[in-house]
Amino acid sequence: MIELSSLAIILATTSIILIGLTRGLIIILPDLFLKPPARYRVRINNVMKKVEVEPRKNVQMDFGWKHGSVRRQMILAAAKPCEYGNGPTSNNQISIGVSDKLQREQFINSLVPQLRSSPRTLYGFFHPYCNAGGGGEKVLWKAVQSTLARNHGNVALIYTGDTDATPQEILHSVSKRFDYELDKDRIVFIYLKKRRFVDSKMWPHFTLLGQALGSALLTAEALYKCPPDVWCDTMGYPFGYGVVHYLTNIPIITYTHYPVISTDMLNKLKLSQGSKLIKTVKYCYWSLFMMCYRYVGSFVTTAVTNSTWTNNHIKKIWSTKTPRIIYPPCSTEKLVLKHDNWERKNQVVVIAQFRPEKRHELIIGSFAQFIATLNNKFDAPVLILIGSTRSQEDRDYVRQLSSWAHDELSIPKELLKFHTDCPYEQIKKYLSESTYGINAMWNEHFGIAVVEYVASGLIPLVHASAGPLLDIVVPWDVEHRCQVKHNTTETRTGFFFKDQSDPDYDELLDAKKYPTLSELFVTVINLTAKEKKDISKRGRECVLHKFSDFKFHQDWSLVLEQLESRSSVISNKKRK
Secondary structure, three states: OHHHHHHHHHHHHHHHHHHHHHHHHHHHHHHHHHOOOOOHHHHHHHHHHHOOOOOOOOOEEOOHHHHHHHHHHHHHHOOOHHHHOOOOOOOOOEEOOHHHHOOHHHHHHHOOHHHOOOOOEEEEEEOOOOOOOOHHHHHHHHHHHHHHHHOOOEEEEEEEOOOOOOHHHHHHHHHHHHOOOOOHHHEEEEEOOOHHHHOHHHOOOOHHHHHHHHHHHHHHHHHHHOOOOEEEEOOOOHHHHHHHHHHHOOOEEEEEOOOOOOHHHHHHHHHOOOOHHHHHHHHHHHHHHHHHHHHHHHHOOEEEEOOHHHHHHHHHHOOOOOOEEOOOOOOHHHHOOOOOOOOOOOEEEEEOOOOHHHOHHHHHHHHHHHHHOOOOHHHOOEEEEEEOOOOHHHHHHHHHHHHHHHHHOOOOOOOEEEEEOOOHHHHHHHHHHOOEEEEOOOOOOOOHHHHHHHHOOOEEEEEOOHHHHHHHOOOEEOOOOEEOOOOOOOOOOOEEEOOOOOOOOOOOHHHHHOOOHHHHHHHHHOOOHHHHHHHHHHHHHHHHHHOOHHHHHHHHHHHHHHHHHHOHHHHHHHOO
């Protein structure tokens, strides 16, 4: 009995000590992570003295595991922060910027926070695929532009795994694709080596868990290479938030495009067919994952979502948070034509990255069915598929689609065209001269392309789900300039369809309520010129009001303003 009591006392004492050590470690970790090594300024000064005669000579310095905290201080003190990225080779050594070599004393003095002429704030944008060229990347770069415009002391750190592109190439692509001009001197690229760990191909089994662990690892790498003052996750890697919190204890802003896991997925699994044992195991696995997803939300300072659909899900999952909706920047003010006499070509455009989930096969197959109903094939509109390709796999996918459409479905090449990686000006040209725009993705969380269609005066033909249904192609009252509840011929801004291949297709309800895409083609080609013009006018008014770049800029700036006003962390960081 005495031995058991002694054992209990030992276990209790050990537990208390471990808890105390853990709490102590959590308290001191941020300082260990952010504080540069002793005499680092002396080392930098000595190296700079040696190259004063040859300021163009590249000198790299190695500060071991502390190099991230040193890089951070050098960015805060630099004349041109952009000179302190680690380059596509993801080198841990730090090169001293040419601009600072020419002003050695001023730079060395600025390494002391109290001697800086003006404080800076480092906003770390975690977006491992920043060069993908899609809607998510448009959000990233507009957020970067707005953050830099808000305060001259703001600097954007871009954490990316795009090691196949230089900073200059990435920024040129941003300008070409999105028509955004950025202050390049205040953008620092931090290249990451471990992006493969968030790629689904890396985890053929237990993909959700694997990517969650991979994102935590990638987040740790980003913080190790250069910790920021504010963490901005614009791509959706929530399982890194705990890493950010415990290693740096800085504010976390999230922009969620869609939840990693949702109640829809769990409900869909319940209704699916298959082995009861496998379904039960998978349901338990997903439920446990959902619990973890709820937990990581507790580290978020400000939660932002891109649509009503996503917002509704995040509210349920992160019930302690009050997420706000900031619609993605869609450049509607650049797309609306001042004088549109509806002299448009009989053609349909599809703007979507060439990936299977965008359902190009459904569009092409429906188009082929529609053509088969016509007496003269060439009465059909021309279908133009436009999209970016991220990899050789995407390019192979385009070739497969083209071969299937022309060789197997016998769609004339004059009626179906593919355009990959188009410049932004070319896309605008197609939008200005086409009549219809299609989006076929199931549960598209938002749908920037749909907004671009409507802003350009096109009539949208979209899948009846998520963003296009709830936020974009909504009933609009022209007289009162507001969104209304009921969709009538006087308020319609577009058309919806569903398909039997939809995961949630209800043969009784959906078949009565929505046509298929092939049936919808027949409907829209019979619209009168006046009907087309009225639908177009209502749609453009709606999207100009809700989805302009300026509206995003206002809303994002408000998020930063509120964060700054209630967070002492930012002001404290500025003094470090």
